Amino acid sequence: MDTLSAPQDRPALSLLDLAPIRHGHTVGDALHRTVELAAHAELLGFHRYWLAEHHNMAPMASSANIVLAGAVAAGTRTIRVGTGSLNLSNYAPLVVAEQVGTLTALHPGRFDLGLGRAPGADPWTAAEIRRGRPADQEFTAQFAELLAYLHGTRPRVRAIPGEGAHIPIYLLGSGVYSAAFAARLGLPFVFAAHFAPTRLQEATDLYHSTFRPSQILSEPYAMVSVNAVLADDDREAARLFTSVQQRFLATVRGRMQPLAPPVDDIHRLWTRDEAAAVAEQLSQSYIGTPETVRPRLEALVARTGARELIFMSETYDQAARMRSYELIASLWNPVTAP
Template sequence: MKQLHDIPFSVLDLAPIREGGTAADSFHNTLDLARHAEKWGYNRYWLAEHHNMTGIASSATSVVIGHVAAGTNTIRVGSGGIMLSNHAPLMIAEQFGTLESLYPGRIDLGLGRAPGSDQAAARALRRGLGSDGSEFPEQLSELRAYFDPEGSASRPAGVRAVPGEGLNIPIWLLGSSGFSAQLAGQLGLPFAFASHFAPDYLLPALHLYRTSFKPSAVLDKPYVMVGLGITAADTVEEARRLATSQQQQFLNIIRGRTGKLQPPVDSLDGIWTSQEKALLMSKQQYSIAGDQALIEERLLQILEETGADEWIIASQIYDHPARLHSYELVADLLKK
């Protein structure tokens, strides 16, 4: 049976812009966290593509990946993920071919099929608004063909990705439902699930991935990375207070609006309605706020439920030193 210290652990960073801060502050904090994460033994540092969100600075994801990779030495850096429907596959192949050429052996390409934006932003990104994500397998096939010198049948005739062609850049499929889970299984690719915001679909998606898995040149058996929201502090009370910043962010999503990451509050009473509280709590099944003992207990439960091969941890904490301390506490726990 797997133990916690057997599981690699990674960082998912949304490059949060906090209330009173700027995108420049966010990028400074992102690099600082990445450098600490490297020192503490984290395996990967992934950044997520979102658009038209005033509290998230990682919209130009490839650029921020380059910023982090340039300021670190050994940690893998990548996307969690690039929303492929927003981009021409050739452009992503060139961008990640460039990153891999600059930082060889350290770049991951995680791909999602959602737009990562609202309809107005999707229109500005020149996406076809009638798309339901069904074109994703074809786009993925074209993208993979740009990296494969023998993959000319899946890409436009005479078009090559330079840099990109011939480079070994690990591709992951990301998901919050069964579509990408099944596709990842059929293609024999590693799969990461966003259980920190789609908890109800985690176990069905992992089952679908594993039962549909076909060995490939990439993997001989399934490999699952489970996304968790973790807020760690020296006491349970402090962790729960810090976690109210993330909860306020969820409230904004529920209410159909965006905003910067808010300072923590002692209580959300008077801020949320009873219906909003119930909905938010239902989305927090795989979000943990506590001290090391509480987090260890819950992680052991999740490990038994999921059989995860790797964790990827998102911590939306307003105060940067507190965010660093949270990731350090988690690393100390998982290395025991």
């Protein structure tokens, strides 16, 4: 499978981006920062750049992630670009086939379709997105319909663009459903450990133990997304990471807020119970210098069988974010930053 052609003697390194909106800055700023970061990631040699789909969330500008993926692809030349994930329950499969078919035609051999089952939204927002369409359609039925459009086997209605396009499909999840589904179909599986790490081991174990070879893959290909903030010293990395901790703290308190500047003492902002809740959600976070995080990442790869790691590095300052990815890129294979 040519889309999985990154070096396999070590895990491939990729990016996940939510287009974070910073406190005091605009949505436009966030989107331009994403396009800028993608070009930087390409120079650093990252394998792929994925955009997540979330709705009605103040800290994130990636709700129209397939549109943003088009902008990222247009601003780069070689890095793979895709959705991580596009939440299939929010769309008619025909529309998805046409959209990804368009991007594949514009950027041949570079677009990945990562699919998720959850809506990426609260119930009220999900109801608005799905207005006029059944909310209880099975994911398996939606997936089969999408494949029918891509393969040109749907009666009377054709996806143009989309029909006949060779679009690599990845299944994403934070539980065992998508792991089992991906294993049954012989597709790559991505676990979203950057925000829901609880069932990481269970899901990756299930995927590997039940995987059935297919025309797509002869053996399992597991990917894990994690948080990572790297800096030139551990203390600075921990300080930068407080921006993410503040975002999750706001969620624990039942609200959303843009990405806040880092603070010197995060412990002044939360109670003991709040700190524990945030720590649980962020348990798959790798903070420090490359020397500090490398052993933990190697242990993660060993216990999950991950063939690829997808890093989400959110810092308030764009220069710090770019530096974080420079250091991530140097984890396995030292890279001279441009």
